[in-house]
Amino acid sequence: MIDEIEITRLIVKNALDDFLDNVDVDVAIAGGGPSGLVAARYLADEGVRVVLFERKLSIGGGMWGGGMMFPKIVVQEDAVHILDDFGIKYSGKNGMFVASSIESVAKLTAKAIDAGVTIFNGISVEDVLIRDSGVSGFVINWSSVEVAGLHVDPLAIRSRFCVDATGHPTEVCKIVQMKVGGLNTASGNIEGEGSMWADKSESLVVENTKEVYPNLYVAGMAANAVFGAPRMGPIFGGMLLSGKRVSDLILGKLKKK
Numbered sequence: 628m629i630d631e632i633e634i635t636r637l638i639v640k641n642a643l644d645d646f647l648d649n650v651d652v653d654v655a656i657a658g659g660g661p662s663g664l665v666a667a668r669y670l671a672d673e674g675v676r677v678v679l680f681e682r683k684l685s686i687g688g689g690m691w692g693g694g695m696m697f698p699k700i701v702v703q704e705d706a707v708h709i710l711d712d713f714g715i716k717y718s719g720k721n722g723m724f725v726a727s728s729i730e731s732v733a734k735l736t737a738k739a740i741d742a743g744v745t746i747f748n749g750i751s752v753e754d755v756l757i758r759d760s761g762v763s764g765f766v767i768n769w770s771s772v773e774v775a776g777l778h779v780d781p782l783a784i785r786s787r788f789c790v791d792a793t794g795h796p797t798e799v800c801k802i803v804q805m806k807v808g809g810l811n812t813a814s815g816n817i818e819g820e821g822s823m824w825a826d827k828s829e830s831l832v833v834e835n836t837k838e839v840y841p842n843l844y845v846a847g848m849a850a851n852a853v854f855g856a857p858r859m860g861p862i863f864g865g866m867l868l869s870g871k872r873v874s875d876l877i878l879g880k881l882k883k884k
């Protein structure tokens with residue numbers, strides 16, 4: 628006998644248990660695009676407690692669409708070891724490789740979950756928790772509340788480090804700029820992304836992956852948008868390497884503490 632009430636109990640209890648297990652973590656990531664997923668997996672591999680919040684129902688951000696909805700991504704030689712690490716197939720020559728955007732999202736997501744990352748979809752980061760020491764968590768709400776424009780107060784989760792991996796809109800940094808100020812950029816504000824220049828952008832995105840305010844890091848396209856570098860289009864090596872770099876930087880900090 629299938630009892631609908633038992634289904635309700637199982638869903639609500641298990642979802643709430645997961646939620647309560649993740650209100651006080653080591654690292655909280657805003658955005659489940661390629662950079663956020665890669666960062667989450669490599670941190671979790673080292674036993675770090677990681678939670679990732681994604682606004683949409685689907686994880687993967689701008690990766691699904693490949694280039695102009697042709698479902699392929701290009702990855703340069705430097706980042707191919709990350710495709711290998713996630714078991715993503717590719718083909719190519721002369722240092723430029725092509726993979727399926729769909730396989731890429733599926734495997735990035737699966738490996739992050741297998742490593743122990745908890746992913747909450749349909750939840751948006753709408754503010755940060757701020758202390759004298761810096762950013763100390765995220766303020767979150769259902770994306771459906773945001774979309775409906777309902778006046779519903781959010782809840783907060785605490786984390787030792789936060790990552791803005793929200794892509795082009797740099798949503799977490801925008802909030803910090805507006806409400807707190809003093810980002811670690813040339814002007815102290817978000818510099819804004821430039822027009823497409825893939826070669827320059829791909830190396831800058833790794834360089835720009837860093838702490839932008841105490842305990843808040845930027846990764847992926849958000850890093851280039853915050854520090855004023857160009858966009859790159861559907862070449863994804865930089866996104867993968869940026870995710871790896873932010874995990875290395877945070878692991879270094881966690882080991883020092």
Ligand code: 48F
Binds near residue numbers: 658659686753793863
């Ligand atoms: O945009 P996105 O894929 O970020 P990324 O990891 O990768 C960028 C590439 O996809 C592409 C590119 C590479 O050539 O330029 O654009 O830097 O993923 C960002 C994710 O963050 C979610 C959003 O729905 C998307 O899935 N997101 C954005 N704002 C919020 C958020 C928020 N406030 N809270 C939670 N999730």
